[in-house]
Amino acid sequence: MRIAILGCAYAVFRGDWVGSFSAGGTENGSKMFFHIYLDRNMQLHPRHFGPHLRDKLIAKLIQDVEGTCSGRHGFVVAVTAVETIGSGLIRDGTGFVTFPVKYQCVVFRPFKGEILESVVTMVNKMGFFAEAGPVQIFVSNHLIPDDMVFQSGDVPSYETSDGSVRIQKDSEVRLKIVGTRVDATEIFCIGTIKDDFLGLIGDPGGAT
Amino acid sequence: MNAEVSLVLQRKYEQLQQLADDPSAQISQVFEKSLQYVRRFSRYQNPDAVKQVREVLTRNQLHEFEVCVIGNLCPETVEEAKALVPSITKRGRMDDEKIETMLTDLATIKKFE
Numbered sequence: 089m090r091i092a093i094l095g096c097a098y099a100v101f102r103g104d105w106v107g108s109f110s111a112g113g114t115e116n117g118s119k120m121f122f123h124i125y126l127d128r129n130m131q132l133h134p135r136h137f138g139p140h141l142r143d144k145l146i147a148k149l150i151q152d153v154e155g156t157c158s159g160r161h162g163f164v165v166a167v168t169a170v171e172t173i174g175s176g177l178i179r180d181g182t183g184f185v186t187f188p189v190k191y192q193c194v195v196f197r198p199f200k201g202e203i204l205e206s207v208v209t210m211v212n213k214m215g216f217f218a219e220a221g222p223v224q225i226f227v228s229n230h231l232i233p234d235d236m237v238f239q240s241g242d243v244p245s246y247e248t249s250d251g252s253v254r255i256q257k258d259s260e261v262r263l264k265i266v267g268t269r270v271d272a273t274e275i276f277c278i279g280t281i282k283d284d285f286l287g288l289i290g291d292p293g294g295a296t
Numbered sequence: 297m298n299a300e301v302s303l304v305l306q307r308k309y310e311q312l313q314q315l316a317d318d319p320s321a322q323i324s325q326v327f328e329k330s331l332q333y334v335r336r337f338s339r340y341q342n343p344d345a346v347k348q349v350r351e352v353l354t355r356n357q358l359h360e361f362e363v364c365v366i367g368n369l370c371p372e373t374v375e376e377a378k379a380l381v382p383s384i385t386k387r388g389r390m391d392d393e394k395i396e397t398m399l400t401d402l403a404t405i406k407k408f409e
Binding site for chain 1: 301304305308324325326327329330333334336337365368369371375376379380
């Protein structure tokens with residue numbers, strides 16, 4: 089039994105802030121942040137039907153999708169606009185109705201070979217952990233320049249022999265991603281600071 | 297670029313604050329972290345400056361990701377730009393002079409934003 093519920097095929101809350109800088113098309117953001125269109129089939133229980141059906145559907149979409157991560161698109165950071173909501177289809181056997189929704193969102197996906205800035209969260213003798221947005225990056229001590237040595241103590245850090253460069257918790261570091269791994273719920277990366285112009289930011293010339 | 301993302305996320309955050317009638321809808325950690333990150337690392341505060349930067353960079357027929365990497369990292373010298381984005385030299389599209397002009401334009405926008 090198929091009864092199409094009157095679908096809402098117009099865009100809902102297309103904020104003007106999305107339009108103000110998508111002049112260059114749908115790309116918005118750095119290489120790691122993308123502004124893309126995605127599709128999803130949303131299931132809705134009949135108790136939500138009524139004058140606020142669309143709003144409830146969008147709220148459910150946001151709840152379901154924001155904060156999740158997929159291998160292909162990376163982290164969905166925020167839903168920015170809902171493009172179309174198709175006609176609903178009643179599922180046989182249950183009263184649930186499925187709506188295909190097309191929406192636009194900001195996603196975050198790191199790429200191998202990308203250079204980005206991050207904040208150090210933890211330092212130990214194997215290397216240090218840094219965070220760039222929702223993604224965690226590990227820099228092993230093999231990928232740290234040889235002149236930087238681990239200093240343990242109250243505040244563990246990596247320091248050059250003359251003490252000019254010091255990487256510790258909360259320092260800003262520019263690193264290059266050498267590998268990514270996607271789990272069910274998060275993306276994890278390995279980085280290096282061994283190349284030119286990488287390393288502590290705010291230091292003239294960066295790490296050698 | 298991070299600056300643009302920062303503006304988008306900031307607006308979204310304000311929207312979420314206004315719609316706080318549903319207290320169970322927490323702002324997801326991913327969103328929170330991303331917002332903090334782009335706020336901390338966006339080089340330009342002024343939306344007009346961001347538009348100008350994008351204009352300057354796209355004028356030089358760069359690929360989208362090159363625009364973003366240069367806009368995000370703001371290299372100061374030509375060598376730094378070449379090390380960060382090796383592809384701008386590969387196709388022979390940009391010679392050192394053009395890169396230099398582009399970087400000085402960016403530095404000017406940053407100074408006067």
